[in-house]
Amino acid sequence: MTDRWQPPQPGGSAAPRTATGKVLDVFRAFTQERPELTLTEIAHRSGLAMTTTHRLVGELAESGFLERSHDRRYRIGLQLWEIAALAPRGLALRELALPFLEDLYEVTHENVQLAVRETTEVVFVERIAGRRAVPVRTRVGGRFPMSATGVGLVLLAHAPMEVQEQVLSTPLPRFTTETVTDPTELRSMLAAVRRNGFAISDGQVTEDAVSVAAPVFGPDGDIAASVSLVVQGAGTRPASLIPTVRAAARGISRGMRTPGTW
Amino acid sequence: MTDRWQPPQPGGSAAPRTATGKVLDVFRAFTQERPELTLTEIAHRSGLAMTTTHRLVGELAESGFLERSHDRRYRIGLQLWEIAALAPRGLALRELALPFLEDLYEVTHENVQLAVRETTEVVFVERIAGRRAVPVRTRVGGRFPMSATGVGLVLLAHAPMEVQEQVLSTPLPRFTTETVTDPTELRSMLAAVRRNGFAISDGQVTEDAVSVAAPVFGPDGDIAASVSLVVQGAGTRPASLIPTVRAAARGISRGMRTPGTW
Structure with a gap:
């Protein structure tokens, strides 16, 4: 799982930040690992002066985009969440897909x-997990490299060629001894995913989990998302799950073609 | 259901908008009713000059906070959604509550x-609906007045006194002939909700639906959320659902008290 936060580049050749850039950097200071921050921490992580941070955070808290907790820490506010709920690839996709x-x-x-692609990574937009289900390393709103997961293989296999080349030309992260890190092997796996209409990732993220994933296509015929089942490796027969997952993915694709829903 | 968007006030006595305020006004231009907008529409709805809108939207699209669709309309981007997923009262609450x-x-x-209070309204943070379930008027990220729904009655009954007075002193919206619009009657309903530990809203939002709701309390003992079941009015006995809903609400409250989860 990758932390979105990158330490600000001190000095350097980058153009001076605009007012908009500073607001976005305040938002970007918050991550899964650090969802609550003091003013000082926001200033440090966003690389903004303390006075600027104080003023920006004050405005954002006033408008409900940030919220202040009892212990004077700040966190992302419900107002931002409400607006973000309008992101078609976030909650709108999730609402459409939920019955399936x-x-x-x-x-x-x-x-x-349920996951979508953002640049060269997977972003999970929904996860339903049973209590008995095998533990997984994903969370809603979380990112993951594309090359190891079932949904990632599906999204990568149908991504534009330049995205595929970008992923294949950078070192592939290893999670287990089963993780595919050889670009040539990954390339032929992606071809198989396109040919077969599904992907299986067996023990490539965690040793004991098998993922079966299928593509969701948007009304324009481009890939829009991927849906998967992740099951305990031992004793399961992933092959038996393929029709179930593919049928669900086709159902969601069909839903996206209904006028007015997307 | 209320549209968050308010037309910009031309001229008037308001202070000039800051750069931050302009960015937030661009975000606020998007609503459930209008989730995709052209540049011109964003300018109009945010009350910003076209050149300013062009520059701001360009920056926001560049950073993934907005996305541009094939037909040159803009919509809320996945980057904003990912950051919003960190809102404790949004997806974090939802993740904790989901098993229940x-x-x-x-x-x-x-x-x-599952709903929380934002100022004087209800915001729904999760909704699971069966295909056979009675149609409801809510959506995730959507707002609703507090006085009519089961979750709203629970959230209002436990809200700070000044919030209750604010709601009781403004005209209460009517949805059906059953909707309670008399402040005195609502006041005694709220007292009953506090006394009983649950709320029942019978036909007050749509004629054929009954809602049974219970409070979720945070680690500080304050109300944090409300959980409800909404069932078809005819033939159901809401009373039989009360223990089930209350038990789920207590389970979520207990989860919020576990260190590190909240």
Whole structure:
């Protein structure tokens, strides 16, 4: 899982930040690992002067985009969350897909995941997990490299060629001894995903988990998302899950073609 | 359901907008009713000059906070959604509550809702709906007046006194002939909610739906959220659902007290 936060580049050749850039940097200071921050921490992580940070955070808290907790820390506010709920690739996709994801969950009681691609990474937009289901390393709103997960393989296989080349030309992260890190092997896996209409990732993220994923296509025929089931490796037969996952993915694709829903 | 967007006030006595205020006004231009906008529409709805809008939208699209669709319309981007996923009262609450909500869904196959209060309104942070469930008027990220819904009655009953007085002193919206619009009657309903530990809203939002709601308390003992089941009015006995909803609400409250989860 990758931390979105990058330490600000001191000095350097970058153009001076605009007022908009400073606001976005305040938002970007918050991460999964650090969802609550003091003013000083926001200033440090955003690379802004303390006076600027004080003024910006004050305005953002006043408008509900940030919230202040009892112990004077700040966190992302509900106002930002409400606006973000309008992101078509976030909650709108999730709302459309939810009945199909719930069906998948009801018939399997396993982990159900829905993900989209953002640049060269996977972003999970929904996850339904049973108590008995195998533990997974994902969370809603979290990112993950594309090359190891089932949904990532599907999203990468149908991504524009330049995205595929970008991923294949950078070192592929290893999670287990089963993780595919050889670009040539990954390339032929992606071809198989396109040919077969699904992807299987067996023990490549965590030793004991198998993921079966299928593509969701938007109304323009481009890939829009990927849906997967993640099950305990031992004793399961992933092959038997393929039709179930593919049917759910086709159902969501069909939903996206209905006028007015997307 | 209320549209968050308010037309900009031309001229007037308001202080000039700051750079931060302009960025937030661009975000606020997007609503559930209008999730995709052209540059001209954003300028109009935010009350910004076209050149300013062009520059701001360009920066926001460049950074992924807005996305441009094929037909040159803009919409809220996944980058904003990822950051908003860190809002404790949004997805974090939802993640913590989800196992309990799924249990509620599995044992009833009815509408399950989780909501929080934002100023004087209800914001829904999760909704699980069966195909057979009665249609409801809510959506995730959507707002609703507090006085009519089950979750709203619970959130209002436990809100600070000044919030209660504010709601009681403004005209109460009517949805059906059953909607309570008399402040005195509402006041005694709120007292009953506090006394009983649950709220029932019968036909007050839509004629055929009954909502049973219970409070979720945060680690500080303050109300944090409300969970509800919404069922078809005819033939159901809401009283039988009360223990189920209350148990789920208590489970979520307990989860919020576990160190490190909240």
